[in-house]
Amino acid sequence: MAQIPKQTIVRVIDLETGGNGPHDVCEIGWQDVIQTDDGRWQLDLERGSLLVNPGRPISAETMAVHHIRDSDLAGAPLWKEVAASVLQPTRPVVALAAHRASFEQRYCTPRLTGGAQWICTWKCAMRLWPHLQRFSNQMLRYQRMPEGLIHQLGLPAHRAMPDAYVTAHHLRDMLNVSSIERLLAWSAEPGLLPRVPSGPDRGKSWDLIDSKVVEQFLMDRDRDVRFTAETEMVRRGAASVADVDSEPSQGSLL
Known part of the structure; x- marks a missing residue:
């Protein structure tokens, strides 16, 4: 495993998709978590989202989850045109993170990420907070009530940037009680x-x-x-x- 710099950034990623194909991403959101000079981790101001053209119509069943319509994607870039700009930013991002990261990894392939390491906050949550009853992103949000989480910024659920914002609060708290090396190791194993x-x-x-x-x-x-x-x-x-x-x-x- 590569040595982790003293001060670094982890970029939290969330995807919304229009199906299960390899190019069906219709939105990508991100929220950076940064280590400060005193070694503590906090959310950075760098966050955002981009709509993506999945190349085919979105089913009604899928629209009912995230409410992204085909008309919303008119003129949006294709996944292969936009992915690397988010997954390989010019900032010194040492790892990517997602809740149930295996889903994001279906689409964020090593070619698009530059071979970045991944932290799965679902796997790490079960290691750090095994007493909790459920481990979905939103259940962790309301079971834990993370400090500093602005309720409206985390809404609507099942949209890419709000979900990444919520996940980033879980990741921040994980990094402040455990090392990034340990989170990466847990994430490389099954849950x-x-x-x-x-x-x-x-x-x-x-x-x-x-x-x-x-x-x-x-x-x-x-x-x-x-x-x-x-x-x-x-x-x-x-x-x-x-x-x-x-x-x-x-x-x-x-």
Whole structure:
């Protein structure tokens, strides 16, 4: 891992899309988080959003989520024309961040980001605040009530800049209690789920369920579940029993 400069910037990214294709981005938003001279992290004034032409009509189902219409995108640039200007800014950005970053990484490929490292605030939230009940961006917002978050700047939800603004508050608080190196390391692994996601023991802490039940989750289709089950078995003294895939994946929400 590259050495982290003493003072640096992490750019939080959020995307809205018109579908699931590789070029279906219809909006990108960003909010920078900067480390000050005293080592503390805070939100910077650098934030914004750009509409993007996805190259095809947006479905009614998708418009119902973010309310971006085809008419709003008339004259907007294509993703390949605008992505690098946001993902590789002239500012010294050391990493990109997003909530459930695997989704953004589908579109923000290494070619477009210049090979930037990523922090996933969803994965880091489960590590730092496992006592919370839910870990979506907006649930973290209202469970935690981050200091300094201007309510109206974080609205409407499911638009790129407001969502990036909310995520940046979570990231700021994470960076002020943990190192950027640790957040990057957690983000490179599958998600560590604080509680059992399904079955008769759903909602229970992993340490409260029988080892035979944990072993059943080692074969789960969800890589986050497999990783969590393996981690729990290792905690109980078992040898590593699975080669966990670490490729980006959207996974399942808690």
